[in-house]
Amino acid sequence: MLKIENLHASIEEKEILKGLNIEVKPGEVHAIMGPNGAGKSTLSSVIAGREEYEVTEGSIEFNGEEIGEMEADERAHKGIFMSFQYPVEIPGISVTNFIKTAINETRKAQGLEDMPASDMLKKIKEKAELLEIDRKFLSRSLNEGFSGGEKKRNEIFQMAMLEPKLAILDETDSGLDIDALKIVANGVNKLKSKDNAVIVITHYQRLLDYIVPDFVHVLYDGKIVKSGTKELALELEAKGYDWIKQEVTA
Numbered sequence: 362m363l364k365i366e367n368l369h370a371s372i373e374e375k376e377i378l379k380g381l382n383i384e385v386k387p388g389e390v391h392a393i394m395g396p397n398g399a400g401k402s403t404l405s406s407v408i409a410g411r412e413e414y415e416v417t418e419g420s421i422e423f424n425g426e427e428i429g430e431m432e433a434d435e436r437a438h439k440g441i442f443m444s445f446q447y448p449v450e451i452p453g454i455s456v457t458n459f460i461k462t463a464i465n466e467t468r469k470a471q472g473l474e475d476m477p478a479s480d481m482l483k484k485i486k487e488k489a490e491l492l493e494i495d496r497k498f499l500s501r502s503l504n505e506g507f508s509g510g511e512k513k514r515n516e517i518f519q520m521a522m523l524e525p526k527l528a529i530l531d532e533t534d535s536g537l538d539i540d541a542l543k544i545v546a547n548g549v550n551k552l553k554s555k556d557n558a559v560i561v562i563t564h565y566q567r568l569l570d571y572i573v574p575d576f577v578h579v580l581y582d583g584k585i586v587k588s589g590t591k592e593l594a595l596e597l598e599a600k601g602y603d604w605i606k607q608e609v610t611a
Protein backbone atom coordinates (compact mmCIF):
# COMPACT_ATOMS: atom_id res chain seq x y z
CA MET A 362 0.00 0.00 0.00
CA LEU A 363 2.65 2.51 1.09
CA LYS A 364 6.22 2.08 0.01
CA ILE A 365 8.78 4.72 0.89
CA GLU A 366 12.31 4.39 -0.38
CA ASN A 367 15.34 6.48 0.44
CA LEU A 368 13.21 9.49 1.34
CA HIS A 369 15.06 12.73 1.92
CA ALA A 370 13.05 15.78 2.85
CA SER A 371 13.90 19.28 3.98
CA ILE A 372 12.27 22.29 5.47
CA GLU A 373 13.79 25.70 4.95
CA GLU A 374 16.95 24.13 3.50
CA LYS A 375 17.41 21.96 6.56
CA GLU A 376 17.41 18.24 5.86
CA ILE A 377 15.14 16.40 8.32
CA LEU A 378 14.51 13.04 6.67
CA LYS A 379 17.76 11.46 5.61
CA GLY A 380 17.12 8.31 3.63
CA LEU A 381 14.05 6.80 5.19
CA ASN A 382 12.55 3.46 4.16
CA ILE A 383 9.26 1.94 5.25
CA GLU A 384 6.70 -0.37 3.74
CA VAL A 385 3.14 -0.71 4.98
CA LYS A 386 0.83 -3.41 3.65
CA PRO A 387 -2.97 -3.52 3.80
CA GLY A 388 -4.31 -4.73 7.14
CA GLU A 389 -1.21 -3.69 9.06
CA VAL A 390 -0.78 -1.37 12.00
CA HIS A 391 2.63 0.27 12.30
CA ALA A 392 3.83 2.27 15.26
CA ILE A 393 6.58 4.83 14.88
CA MET A 394 8.45 5.91 17.97
CA GLY A 395 11.57 7.98 18.43
CA PRO A 396 13.03 10.90 20.33
CA ASN A 397 11.80 14.49 20.03
CA GLY A 398 12.92 16.12 16.83
CA ALA A 399 13.73 12.84 15.06
CA GLY A 400 11.40 13.65 12.17
CA LYS A 401 8.22 11.74 12.98
CA SER A 402 5.80 14.60 12.40
CA THR A 403 7.82 15.63 9.37
CA LEU A 404 7.34 12.15 7.93
CA SER A 405 3.58 12.28 8.40
CA SER A 406 3.40 15.76 6.86
CA VAL A 407 5.49 14.66 3.90
CA ILE A 408 3.29 11.61 3.30
CA ALA A 409 0.17 13.79 3.52
CA GLY A 410 1.72 16.29 1.12
CA ARG A 411 2.05 19.42 3.22
CA GLU A 412 3.66 22.06 1.06
CA GLU A 413 6.25 23.43 3.48
CA TYR A 414 8.33 20.32 3.08
CA GLU A 415 10.48 19.64 0.09
CA VAL A 416 11.22 16.10 -1.00
CA THR A 417 14.75 16.20 -2.34
CA GLU A 418 15.32 12.52 -3.03
CA GLY A 419 13.60 9.14 -2.96
CA SER A 420 10.08 7.96 -3.62
CA ILE A 421 6.71 7.67 -1.94
CA GLU A 422 4.49 5.10 -3.62
CA PHE A 423 0.86 4.67 -2.67
CA ASN A 424 -0.89 1.67 -4.19
CA GLY A 425 1.76 1.48 -6.88
CA GLU A 426 1.53 5.14 -7.82
CA GLU A 427 4.19 7.77 -7.12
CA ILE A 428 2.54 10.46 -5.00
CA GLY A 429 5.58 12.54 -4.05
CA GLU A 430 4.58 15.40 -6.31
CA MET A 431 0.82 15.35 -5.71
CA GLU A 432 -1.11 18.05 -3.90
CA ALA A 433 -2.34 17.24 -0.40
CA ASP A 434 -5.98 17.29 -1.56
CA GLU A 435 -5.31 14.74 -4.22
CA ARG A 436 -3.61 12.44 -1.75
CA ALA A 437 -6.54 12.79 0.63
CA HIS A 438 -8.89 11.86 -2.18
CA LYS A 439 -6.82 8.76 -2.84
CA GLY A 440 -7.46 7.67 0.72
CA ILE A 441 -4.67 9.10 2.86
CA PHE A 442 -5.87 10.58 6.11
CA MET A 443 -3.71 12.46 8.56
CA SER A 444 -4.79 13.51 12.00
CA PHE A 445 -4.36 17.20 12.76
CA GLN A 446 -5.20 17.77 9.14
CA TYR A 447 -7.89 20.20 10.23
CA PRO A 448 -6.72 21.56 13.55
CA VAL A 449 -8.37 24.92 12.97
CA GLU A 450 -11.45 26.00 14.83
CA ILE A 451 -14.33 26.72 12.52
CA PRO A 452 -17.06 28.62 14.32
CA GLY A 453 -20.48 28.04 12.84
CA ILE A 454 -19.53 24.81 11.08
CA SER A 455 -20.62 21.76 12.98
CA VAL A 456 -18.71 18.52 13.23
CA THR A 457 -21.40 16.93 11.05
CA ASN A 458 -21.47 19.61 8.37
CA PHE A 459 -17.74 19.58 8.10
CA ILE A 460 -17.58 15.86 7.51
CA LYS A 461 -20.47 15.99 5.00
CA THR A 462 -18.52 18.50 2.96
CA ALA A 463 -15.31 16.49 3.18
CA ILE A 464 -17.05 13.32 2.03
CA ASN A 465 -18.78 15.02 -0.87
CA GLU A 466 -15.57 16.67 -2.00
CA THR A 467 -13.89 13.30 -2.12
CA ARG A 468 -16.82 11.86 -4.05
CA LYS A 469 -16.69 14.77 -6.49
CA ALA A 470 -12.98 14.15 -7.07
CA GLN A 471 -13.90 10.56 -7.88
CA GLY A 472 -16.58 11.67 -10.32
CA LEU A 473 -19.45 10.72 -8.04
CA GLU A 474 -22.58 12.62 -7.08
CA ASP A 475 -23.12 13.90 -3.53
CA MET A 476 -24.03 11.18 -1.09
CA PRO A 477 -27.83 11.16 -0.70
CA ALA A 478 -28.82 12.88 2.55
CA SER A 479 -30.50 9.78 3.93
CA ASP A 480 -27.38 7.66 3.36
CA MET A 481 -25.25 10.33 4.95
CA LEU A 482 -27.46 10.42 8.04
CA LYS A 483 -27.44 6.67 8.30
CA LYS A 484 -23.67 6.58 8.08
CA ILE A 485 -23.27 9.33 10.67
CA LYS A 486 -25.58 7.48 13.02
CA GLU A 487 -23.81 4.18 12.50
CA LYS A 488 -20.30 5.59 13.06
CA ALA A 489 -21.36 7.72 16.01
CA GLU A 490 -22.82 4.65 17.66
CA LEU A 491 -19.77 2.58 16.93
CA LEU A 492 -17.53 5.17 18.54
CA GLU A 493 -19.98 6.08 21.31
CA ILE A 494 -20.21 9.70 20.26
CA ASP A 495 -23.33 11.51 21.38
CA ARG A 496 -25.55 13.63 19.19
CA LYS A 497 -24.84 16.85 21.02
CA PHE A 498 -21.19 16.52 20.15
CA LEU A 499 -21.97 16.20 16.44
CA SER A 500 -23.73 19.56 16.37
CA ARG A 501 -20.94 21.49 18.08
CA SER A 502 -18.75 23.90 16.10
CA LEU A 503 -15.65 22.23 14.79
CA ASN A 504 -12.84 22.24 17.33
CA GLU A 505 -14.23 25.34 19.03
CA GLY A 506 -13.44 24.98 22.69
CA PHE A 507 -12.80 21.27 22.25
CA SER A 508 -10.78 19.62 24.96
CA GLY A 509 -7.84 17.43 23.96
CA GLY A 510 -9.99 14.33 24.29
CA GLU A 511 -12.81 15.87 22.25
CA LYS A 512 -10.36 16.76 19.48
CA LYS A 513 -9.29 13.13 19.43
CA ARG A 514 -12.88 12.00 19.32
CA ASN A 515 -13.52 14.31 16.39
CA GLU A 516 -10.49 13.04 14.54
CA ILE A 517 -11.47 9.46 15.01
CA PHE A 518 -14.99 10.29 13.89
CA GLN A 519 -13.64 11.95 10.73
CA MET A 520 -11.52 8.90 10.12
CA ALA A 521 -14.50 6.59 10.60
CA MET A 522 -16.60 8.61 8.17
CA LEU A 523 -13.96 9.02 5.49
CA GLU A 524 -12.84 5.39 5.66
CA PRO A 525 -9.29 6.11 4.50
CA LYS A 526 -7.05 3.40 3.13
CA LEU A 527 -4.15 4.76 5.13
CA ALA A 528 -4.55 6.72 8.36
CA ILE A 529 -1.63 8.46 9.99
CA LEU A 530 -2.22 9.43 13.59
CA ASP A 531 0.39 11.70 15.07
CA GLU A 532 -0.28 11.76 18.79
CA THR A 533 2.98 13.23 19.95
CA ASP A 534 2.16 16.71 21.03
CA SER A 535 -1.27 16.21 22.35
CA GLY A 536 -0.84 15.25 25.97
CA LEU A 537 -3.51 12.60 25.93
CA ASP A 538 -5.00 11.44 29.17
CA ILE A 539 -5.92 7.81 29.64
CA ASP A 540 -9.48 8.36 28.36
CA ALA A 541 -8.31 10.04 25.17
CA LEU A 542 -5.78 7.26 24.70
CA LYS A 543 -8.62 4.77 24.90
CA ILE A 544 -10.74 6.78 22.47
CA VAL A 545 -7.96 6.68 19.90
CA ALA A 546 -7.23 3.01 20.53
CA ASN A 547 -10.88 1.94 20.41
CA GLY A 548 -11.46 3.88 17.23
CA VAL A 549 -8.44 2.39 15.52
CA ASN A 550 -9.30 -1.13 16.63
CA LYS A 551 -12.92 -0.87 15.57
CA LEU A 552 -12.07 0.57 12.17
CA LYS A 553 -9.27 -1.83 11.40
CA SER A 554 -9.84 -4.10 8.42
CA LYS A 555 -7.83 -6.24 6.07
CA ASP A 556 -7.97 -3.50 3.43
CA ASN A 557 -6.78 -0.50 5.38
CA ALA A 558 -3.63 0.37 7.28
CA VAL A 559 -2.72 2.65 10.14
CA ILE A 560 0.49 4.37 11.15
CA VAL A 561 0.46 5.53 14.75
CA ILE A 562 3.13 7.92 15.91
CA THR A 563 3.49 7.83 19.64
CA HIS A 564 5.74 8.37 22.62
CA TYR A 565 3.53 6.25 24.77
CA GLN A 566 4.30 2.59 25.03
CA ARG A 567 0.99 2.48 26.90
CA LEU A 568 -0.98 3.29 23.77
CA LEU A 569 0.41 0.12 22.23
CA ASP A 570 -1.17 -1.95 24.98
CA TYR A 571 -4.48 -0.86 23.50
CA ILE A 572 -3.59 -0.77 19.81
CA VAL A 573 -1.44 -3.78 19.19
CA PRO A 574 0.88 -2.92 16.32
CA ASP A 575 2.16 -5.46 13.85
CA PHE A 576 5.42 -3.54 13.61
CA VAL A 577 7.22 -0.96 15.71
CA HIS A 578 9.83 1.28 14.13
CA VAL A 579 12.31 3.63 15.69
CA LEU A 580 12.83 6.85 13.80
CA TYR A 581 16.10 8.41 14.76
CA ASP A 582 17.85 11.33 13.10
CA GLY A 583 15.71 11.17 9.98
CA LYS A 584 15.89 7.44 9.37
CA ILE A 585 14.21 4.27 10.52
CA VAL A 586 17.08 2.69 12.40
CA LYS A 587 15.34 -0.26 13.97
CA SER A 588 12.16 -2.24 13.37
CA GLY A 589 10.55 -4.98 15.36
CA THR A 590 7.33 -6.14 16.93
CA LYS A 591 5.45 -4.89 19.98
CA GLU A 592 8.30 -6.04 22.21
CA LEU A 593 10.56 -3.38 20.74
CA ALA A 594 8.34 -0.73 22.34
CA LEU A 595 8.81 -2.35 25.73
CA GLU A 596 12.52 -2.55 25.21
CA LEU A 597 12.62 1.16 24.34
CA GLU A 598 10.64 1.99 27.44
CA ALA A 599 13.11 0.08 29.56
CA LYS A 600 16.31 1.22 27.90
CA GLY A 601 15.53 4.67 26.49
CA TYR A 602 16.93 5.99 23.23
CA ASP A 603 20.57 6.16 24.26
CA TRP A 604 20.75 2.50 23.55
CA ILE A 605 19.63 3.10 19.95
CA LYS A 606 22.09 5.94 19.62
CA GLN A 607 24.93 3.67 20.64
CA GLU A 608 23.83 1.03 18.15
CA VAL A 609 23.55 3.58 15.35
CA THR A 610 26.93 5.13 15.96
CA ALA A 611 28.71 1.84 16.69
Ligand SMILES: Nc1ncnc2c1ncn2[C@@H]1O[C@H](COP(=O)(O)OP(=O)(O)OP(=O)(O)O)[C@@H](O)[C@H]1O
Nearest residue numbers: 372373377396397398399400401402403404533534
Ligand atom coordinates in the same frame (compact mmCIF):
# COMPACT_ATOMS: atom_id res chain seq x y z
N1 LIG B 1 8.52 24.41 10.05
C1 LIG B 1 9.74 24.11 10.48
N2 LIG B 1 10.75 25.01 10.43
C2 LIG B 1 11.98 24.70 10.86
N3 LIG B 1 12.32 23.52 11.39
C3 LIG B 1 11.37 22.59 11.46
C4 LIG B 1 10.03 22.82 11.03
N4 LIG B 1 9.31 21.70 11.22
C5 LIG B 1 10.14 20.82 11.78
N5 LIG B 1 11.37 21.34 11.93
C6 LIG B 1 12.53 20.68 12.53
O1 LIG B 1 12.59 19.37 12.05
C7 LIG B 1 13.05 18.49 13.06
C8 LIG B 1 12.10 17.33 13.19
O2 LIG B 1 10.86 17.78 13.68
P1 LIG B 1 9.59 16.83 13.85
O3 LIG B 1 8.47 17.68 14.27
O4 LIG B 1 9.40 16.03 12.62
O5 LIG B 1 10.07 15.87 15.03
P2 LIG B 1 9.26 14.75 15.82
O6 LIG B 1 10.02 13.49 15.67
O7 LIG B 1 7.86 14.77 15.41
O8 LIG B 1 9.43 15.25 17.32
P3 LIG B 1 8.39 15.20 18.57
O9 LIG B 1 8.56 13.84 19.16
O10 LIG B 1 8.90 16.25 19.47
O11 LIG B 1 7.02 15.45 18.07
C9 LIG B 1 13.19 19.33 14.33
O12 LIG B 1 14.53 19.66 14.50
C10 LIG B 1 12.35 20.55 14.03
O13 LIG B 1 12.83 21.68 14.70
Ligand SMILES: [Mg+2]
Nearest residue numbers: 401402533534
Ligand atom coordinates in the same frame (compact mmCIF):
# COMPACT_ATOMS: atom_id res chain seq x y z
MG1 LIG C 1 6.11 15.29 16.34
